Amino acid sequence: METRKRRLSQIGIAAGLSIMAIMLMIAPAIATRGQQPQQGQPGQLQIPVTPPYESPKAEPRVITPSAAPGAAPSDATILFDGSNLSGWRSVRFGGDARWEVRDGYMQVKPGTGDIASKFEFGDCQLHIEWSTPSVVKGQGQGRGNSGIFLMEQYEVQVLDSYNNKTYFHGQAGSIYKQYAPLVNASRKPGEWQTYDIIFSAPEFDEIGKPTKRARITVIHNGILIQNNVEIHGNTWNDRAPLYTAHGPKGALKLQDHGDLVRYRNIWVRSL
Numbered sequence: 022m023e024t025r026k027r028r029l030s031q032i033g034i035a036a037g038l039s040i041m042a043i044m045l046m047i048a049p050a051i052a053t054r055g056q057q058p059q060q061g062q063p064g065q066l067q068i069p070v071t072p073p074y075e076s077p078k079a080e081p082r083v084i085t086p087s088a089a090p091g092a093a094p095s096d097a098t099i100l101f102d103g104s105n106l107s108g109w110r111s112v113r114f115g116g117d118a119r120w121e122v123r124d125g126y127m128q129v130k131p132g133t134g135d136i137a138s139k140f141e142f143g144d145c146q147l148h149i150e151w152s153t154p155s156v157v158k159g160q161g162q163g164r165g166n167s168g169i170f171l172m173e174q175y176e177v178q179v180l181d182s183y184n185n186k187t188y189f190h191g192q193a194g195s196i197y198k199q200y201a202p203l204v205n206a207s208r209k210p211g212e213w214q215t216y217d218i219i220f221s222a223p224e225f226d227e228i229g230k231p232t233k234r235a236r237i238t239v240i241h242n243g244i245l246i247q248n249n250v251e252i253h254g255n256t257w258n259d260r261a262p263l264y265t266a267h268g269p270k271g272a273l274k275l276q277d278h279g280d281l282v283r284y285r286n287i288w289v290r291s292l
C-alpha cells in the first residue's frame with residue numbers, strides 16, 4: 022500500500038515537472054506573440070523597434086563649430102596654430118622642440134628627433150594636416166615618412182603613398198604594422214592632406230595588463246580608412262605588438278624619420 026502511494030506521488034511529481042517544462046518552453050512564444058512581424062503595405066514587413074532602455078538625462082552641451090571647414094571648434098585644444106612650437110617639446114633632448122616653423126606650418130628638422138605635445142589626453146577627436154615633400158625622393162618607407170603617435174605609442178603612419186608601393190600595413194593611414202588602410206586616399210606629394218581621428222585609450226589593471234584595448238577610427242582626406250579597429254599594442258617596427266602599461270593620458274608625438282614632412286592646423290577634443 023505504502024509502495025503504491027509512493028509510486029503515485031512519484032508519478033505526480035514527474036507529471037508536474039513535465040507540465041512546468043512545457044510551460045517554460047511555450048511561455049516565450051506566448052509573450053512575444055504580440056511582437057510578431059506584422060504585414061503593413063503589401064510587400065512591406067514591419068518589425069517593431071525596441072525602445073531605448075533609458076532616455077538621456079542631460080542635454081548635449083552647446084559648442085560652436087568653426088566657420089571654416091577643418092578649423093577648430095570652440096571646445097578644442099589647439100596643439101599647433103601655425104605660429105610657434107611653444108606647445109611642444111623635444112622627445113630626444115627634452116626642452117624646446119627643434120623643428121622649423123614657417124608660413125603657418127611646422128617641418129621636420131632631420132636629426133633633431135621626434136617632438137611631443139605638452140598637452141596630454143586620452144579618448145579624443147584629433148584633427149591634423151600634413152604634407153610630404155613635393156620633390157619626390159626615395160621609395161617605399163623612405164619617401165615622405167613621418168608618423169602620428171597617439172599617447173606617444175600608437176602610430177598612424179604618415180607616408181607619401183601616391184604611386185609608392187610598400188607593405189600594406191606600412192602605407193599612409195595604416196596603423197603601423199597592424200592594419201592597412203581600407204583604401205588608399207592619398208593626395209599627390211606636396212599637397213595638404215587631413216587626418217581626422219577618433220581614438221579610445223586603453224586601460225590597464227594594477228599589474229599592467231590591458232583590461233581595455235585602444236580603438237581607432239581614421240578619416241583621410243574625408244574618406245574612412247580605419248573603422249573603429251582594435252589596436253593590438255605598441256606599433257613597433259621590429260617586434261610584434263604588445264601593450265606596455267601607461268597612464269590614462271598621453272601626449273601626441275610626431276616622428277622625425279629624416280624626411281621633410283610638414284604639419285599644420287592641429288587640434289584635439291578630449292572626449
Ligand code: MG
Pocket residue numbers: 166167168178179276278
Ligand atoms: Mg612613420
